[in-house]
Amino acid sequence: MRRLSYAFLALISVVSLLPFYLMMTMSTYYTEDLFKGLPLWPSDFLRENLATVFRSNFAQVYLNSLTVSVAAVASCLLISAMIGYAIAKFRFRLRSALHFFMMITMMVPTQVGLIGYVIEMKALGMGNTLLPVILIWTAFPFGAFFMTQFIKDTVSQELLESARLDGCSEPGIFFRVVLPLVKPGLSTLAMLVFLWSWNSYLLPLVVINNQKWYTLPLFISNLGIVHRTDYAAMMTALCMAVVPLLVIFILASKTFIKGITAGSVKG
Amino acid sequence: MKAINKWPYFFALPFVLTYLAFHLYPTMYSLVLSFYEWNGIGDKAFVGLQNYVRLLTDDPLFFKSLYNTFVIMIMSIPATLLLGVTVAYLTFNAAKGRLLLQTVNFLPYITTPVAIGFIFSFMFDWQTGFVNEMFIRLGLLDEGVYWLQEPWSAKAVIALMIMWKHLGYFMIIYLAGMTAISQDIYEAAKIDGAGPLQLFAKITVPLLRNITVFLVVTSIISGLQLFDEPKLLYGGWSGSTQIGGPDNAALTVIWKFVDESFISNSNFGYSAAIAYLLFVIIILFSIVSYRLTAGKEESR
Numbered sequence: 006m007r008r009l010s011y012a013f014l015a016l017i018s019v020v021s022l023l024p025f026y027l028m029m030t031m032s033t034y035y036t037e038d039l040f041k042g043l044p045l046w047p048s049d050f051l052r053e054n055l056a057t058v059f060r061s062n063f064a065q066v067y068l069n070s071l072t073v074s075v076a077a078v079a080s081c082l083l084i085s086a087m088i089g090y091a092i093a094k095f096r097f098r099l100r101s102a103l104h105f106f107m108m109i110t111m112m113v114p115t116q117v118g119l120i121g122y123v124i125e126m127k128a129l130g131m132g133n134t135l136l137p138v139i140l141i142w143t144a145f146p147f148g149a150f151f152m153t154q155f156i157k158d159t160v161s162q163e164l165l166e167s168a169r170l171d172g173c174s175e176p177g178i179f180f181r182v183v184l185p186l187v188k189p190g191l192s193t194l195a196m197l198v199f200l201w202s203w204n205s206y207l208l209p210l211v212v213i214n215n216q217k218w219y220t221l222p223l224f225i226s227n228l229g230i231v232h233r234t235d236y237a238a239m240m241t242a243l244c245m246a247v248v249p250l251l252v253i254f255i256l257a258s259k260t261f262i263k264g265i266t267a268g269s270v271k272g
Numbered sequence: 273m274k275a276i277n278k279w280p281y282f283f284a285l286p287f288v289l290t291y292l293a294f295h296l297y298p299t300m301y302s303l304v305l306s307f308y309e310w311n312g313i314g315d316k317a318f319v320g321l322q323n324y325v326r327l328l329t330d331d332p333l334f335f336k337s338l339y340n341t342f343v344i345m346i347m348s349i350p351a352t353l354l355l356g357v358t359v360a361y362l363t364f365n366a367a368k369g370r371l372l373l374q375t376v377n378f379l380p381y382i383t384t385p386v387a388i389g390f391i392f393s394f395m396f397d398w399q400t401g402f403v404n405e406m407f408i409r410l411g412l413l414d415e416g417v418y419w420l421q422e423p424w425s426a427k428a429v430i431a432l433m434i435m436w437k438h439l440g441y442f443m444i445i446y447l448a449g450m451t452a453i454s455q456d457i458y459e460a461a462k463i464d465g466a467g468p469l470q471l472f473a474k475i476t477v478p479l480l481r482n483i484t485v486f487l488v489v490t491s492i493i494s495g496l497q498l499f500d501e502p503k504l505l506y507g508g509w510s511g512s513t514q515i516g517g518p519d520n521a522a523l524t525v526i527w528k529f530v531d532e533s534f535i536s537n538s539n540f541g542y543s544a545a546i547a548y549l550l551f552v553i554i555i556l557f558s559i560v561s562y563r564l565t566a567g568k569e570e571s572r
Contacts, residue, residue: 006468010362017359018376021440025379025390027402031394080394088287095280099303110291112558113299114497116526117551120305120533120544121298124312144291175279204384206500207526211534222386226504243387254382258375265441266448 012086020102024249032241054241063242065217070203070246073135073220077142078195084143085194089152089184094165107153110146116207124213137212138220142202155190156183187263193264196257202249221246282534306544334546336520337528338553340427344388344502344524345520347431348438356442356513357480361472362452363443374447387505392433396420404540412523420505423521433555442487449483450476491559496554499526503539505549525550 033051054168091097094105115122128138168178173200206222213219219227225246230240254261310316310544327334363373380388395402396419419425453476461471490546502522515531516523525546533543 011366014359014362014366015371017439018373018438021377021380024388024395024436025383027395028387028391054447084286084290087283091280091283095277095283096279097277100280101286103288106288112555113295114551114554115295115549116497116529117530118295118297118299119547120540121301121532122294124540125298126292127300140294142289144295145285146291147492149287155286179283200382204382204386206385206504206525207530211530219321222499223385225390239390243390245388247383249385250382251379253373256555258371258378262378262444263373266445 025247028240028243028247031237032244034237041236048172049236051241054235054238057238058234058242058245061228062216063224063245066219066221067245069218070221073076073138074199075141075203076135078198079146080139081142081148081198082191082195085145085148085152086184087179087190088149089154089156090179092153093157093192094160094162094183102152107146107149112145113146113152115141117133119211121206126212132201132212133215133218135213135218138202138205138209141208142198145198148198152187152190155187159190160186189260193260196261197264198252201253203254280551293380293531302544302547305541306548308541309539310536310541312540319355319541323542326542326548327549333476333520333523334525335530337516337523337525339522339554340520340522341498343498344431344434344498345492347428348434348487349491351431352435352438352442352491353484357446357477360441360443360446360450361476364447365468370447373438374444377443379440380437381441383437384499386504388437389501390431392429393420393505396429421518423496423519426517426521430498430502433505434495434498437501438491445483445487446480449480452481460572485561485564489558492557493554496550497526498524499530503527531539534540 026155030045030047031048032054033047035048035050035053051141088103088107092100092107122137123139126132126140131137131140164182164186165178168182173181204222205220209220209223214222226243228235228242285354305316307318307320308316309323311321336419359377361545363370366373375484379454396404396423398404398418401419404413407413408416417425419429426540457475457479458471461475466474488535502517502524515536529543529546529550532539532546537543
């Protein structure tokens, strides 16, 4: 029984890893050789594939993706923590109304307003920048909800009161007392937002028209159509888009898993 | 001291303002647009409910996309649940390597859909694909199967992509739930002579009901918005920009919506109506699921 269960788990894990493995081995082949057999073992064409990828504006695209994700994480974290602090730690008249508002916003899928959003961005003259794919993360209902719960659970009211008695200003309390206390929550949310904005495909697809501002998913999905279909080079580009994320995740998997499960098991 | 404290409002303001500007306004604007006929350039023409009427009475492709979306969900969600809870249970009882197993199986979930689309379209390609090649070498098939060209196998491949992607997520959520179950219950059942299969079926699965409901609800909500996987499966690898896969067998509602507004056409009013109709369907499913959970708490 025990051996059978290990064998089953091993099989599942192999299936989970196989596509990644194929992606990596394929990036070391000469495209035309890919079709001569199973690319199970690495070949020796990686250097040339890398050269092909960097001959395009891949570096620019990579920078675009990094800019979007970093800006998205920064603005989402700040705004979410701020409203989280307000709802979790203050008693004020509109508190329950705000809480209700936040819960409702979580239920509305972004796609419903997609057309309106694209038209709005064009009207505001941001159609030809990276801003539309960043601004969508400013008010992120899940982030607000997540931070509210986290601040409620970790920041004690006494600590805030004593900081107030010491004459600390409210922004000072927020930046110097609250934020350091909720660092684990912030890092989980940061990882999630980074991941989701990095992988996002639909919004960039409809809102970015200029190749100069392509993000990685958009760039790679268009590679096959624009250039000679160099599959191996595409796989190389994919590896470079995916592998850094995998490494970050593996290094931080404990915190990450804890964060992902926190919301669901409670609710 | 009793004066109105302005600080909570100050802290809540950025969220409220950016939500109004970048979410609520576009959502309302889309609602208004759904009552107009507009191609984005010319004049808007008010048509009342005509877009909705046309969708529900005169657009077989809309129903086909809805049907496809549901078929893919039915193919993927129950299987992922079953596999997820099984893998979680086995991992939970494994002596070693729990974190390793979680990490390895979670990797697909964090991978960009573009990569998943490309890898799967390579693996299931008729001519050069890994899957056909394997089956032929193992002697299970005489010649390759047209996985991506047949309506049913196309849907099955998309369901498989979703399963592959979400299995690790389901497993981790279930594992967290299992950790929360008190070991005393298991000990008591073991004393009463329950075997491992009975423990699983009679204790673990029933006690994880809340988590299963959560997973089903969130999967249905995100499943109704399926777009990335089918689009990217047919998106670029073969160089084709075909819409909806073979005979529209892989066309989902959101794909139809995006195609109608930004790819093939620019019928903004009509596609806004598609988005709102889908929204109504999502709300209906949310209410049904809410009832499911609430009903359970009453019966306790």
